[in-house]
Amino acid sequence: MATLSSYLLSSPPLFKSRFSATTFVSGIDFISFSPRTTLSSSLVSPATLSLFVKHNRRRNSLQVKSVASPTETISEFDEMVSGTKRKYYMLGGKGGVGKTSCAASLAVRFANNGHPTLVVSTDPAHSLSDSFAQDLTGGMLVPVEGPEAPLFALEINPEKAREEFRSASQMNGGTGMKDFMDGMGLGMLVEQLGELKLGELLDTPPPGLDEAIAISKVIQFLESPEYNMFTRIVFDTAPTGHTLRLLSLPDFLDASIGKILKLRQKITSATSAIKSVFGKEENRPDAADKLERLRERMVKVRELFRDTESTEFVIVTIPTVMAVSESSRLSASLKKESVPVKRLIVNQILPPSSSDCKFCSIKRKDQMRALDMIREDSELSALTLMEAPLVDMEIRGVPALRFLGDIIWK
Numbered sequence: 001m002a003t004l005s006s007y008l009l010s011s012p013p014l015f016k017s018r019f020s021a022t023t024f025v026s027g028i029d030f031i032s033f034s035p036r037t038t039l040s041s042s043l044v045s046p047a048t049l050s051l052f053v054k055h056n057r058r059r060n061s062l063q064v065k066s067v068a069s070p071t072e073t074i075s076e077f078d079e080m081v082s083g084t085k086r087k088y089y090m091l092g093g094k095g096g097v098g099k100t101s102c103a104a105s106l107a108v109r110f111a112n113n114g115h116p117t118l119v120v121s122t123d124p125a126h127s128l129s130d131s132f133a134q135d136l137t138g139g140m141l142v143p144v145e146g147p148e149a150p151l152f153a154l155e156i157n158p159e160k161a162r163e164e165f166r167s168a169s170q171m172n173g174g175t176g177m178k179d180f181m182d183g184m185g186l187g188m189l190v191e192q193l194g195e196l197k198l199g200e201l202l203d204t205p206p207p208g209l210d211e212a213i214a215i216s217k218v219i220q221f222l223e224s225p226e227y228n229m230f231t232r233i234v235f236d237t238a239p240t241g242h243t244l245r246l247l248s249l250p251d252f253l254d255a256s257i258g259k260i261l262k263l264r265q266k267i268t269s270a271t272s273a274i275k276s277v278f279g280k281e282e283n284r285p286d287a288a289d290k291l292e293r294l295r296e297r298m299v300k301v302r303e304l305f306r307d308t309e310s311t312e313f314v315i316v317t318i319p320t321v322m323a324v325s326e327s328s329r330l331s332a333s334l335k336k337e338s339v340p341v342k343r344l345i346v347n348q349i350l351p352p353s354s355s356d357c358k359f360c361s362i363k364r365k366d367q368m369r370a371l372d373m374i375r376e377d378s379e380l381s382a383l384t385l386m387e388a389p390l391v392d393m394e395i396r397g398v399p400a401l402r403f404l405g406d407i408i409w410k
């Protein structure tokens, strides 16, 4: 097998982006697509995207692989790449096993097979920029240079995504409101609201809330027609537990919203008289409204996670006993939550060698034990195993990701 270093030495320098104004739509200077281009406050402007769509419809119809005929053997990747209906791939696993590298390599592979693709990181410790060797920070869609079809990347800051709900904590109304309500003999209600610890909920959210908000935001904007062009969405998710907890968030939010609604009812009836005296009806969306909207979005995310037609969760692991045990637990929990899981990537397997040093030979035996464990594991043995070798260089940049992707996604 060729090594990554020899592959990179023999490959041509990264070809110029196809998304530059001159090559993309001649004569239209529509945003010079440098990697740092920010594409409007709503992530990317509809006008820009419609240009992409027009340009790519023609190319995609030629490039997207057709579904194999019944007599042909359908490879794993053929199945993943076939059809232009949008599909979501969530990659997750223990920290440091290579989730980002695998997610980025899958995104490159989809784009090189004609799918306009978006790769999203919701992990607070983003490493997409490092993986693509390109600055993708800023919470905007950034075009990735190199692949055949449009590939955009988005590093969404989960903490920022939560900011929009932070104002909900102002439901307590601040001290002015407290004084006013005290004056009306309603201070107790304000205190009760404080006890709900809404501010605390948003300041120190339960694990998974940030990521859930981030994912729900992405899914929300992807629903709008301007973003129809993306036929493959790849998520590089945060380490194991968080992703799982987000599935139980709608229930958690339900409980909080229920309490808030009850209190709101009490306050509304108690203050309606006051409002009519002052003649001022405040129309500000309150915490319950915000949380209700968030809950609705979470329910959608949960439904999407469970939709076998459009979504797949791919577990990434490495051949160590610890990582395999955690992957087995992850697989069981995902199954329990009815999240479709079909594939397991075992990354960083020592490549075959005829002349092992002592260290390599011990390491290889150790990895073999972990691989046997996978084959005997009731959860993991049911999944399609995809093996990725430990390569001789760090995987950075589109050519390296293409090298890795061609090995994994077959």
Ligand SMILES: Nc1ncnc2c1ncn2[C@@H]1O[C@H](COP(=O)(O)OP(=O)(O)OP(=O)(O)O)[C@@H](O)[C@H]1O
Binding pocket: 094, 095, 096, 097, 098, 099, 100, 101, 102, 123, 125, 127, 239, 347, 348, 349, 388, 389, 390, 391, 392, 393, 394, 395, 396
């Ligand atoms: N098969 C491989 N061979 C060699 N290096 C690899 C391989 N897979 C990943 N790496 C390297 O391991 C490091 C961690 O990889 P990566 O960032 O993809 O992991 P991660 O699971 O996303 O990490 P985190 O949980 O911290 O986000 C990177 O330096 C990456 O280049």
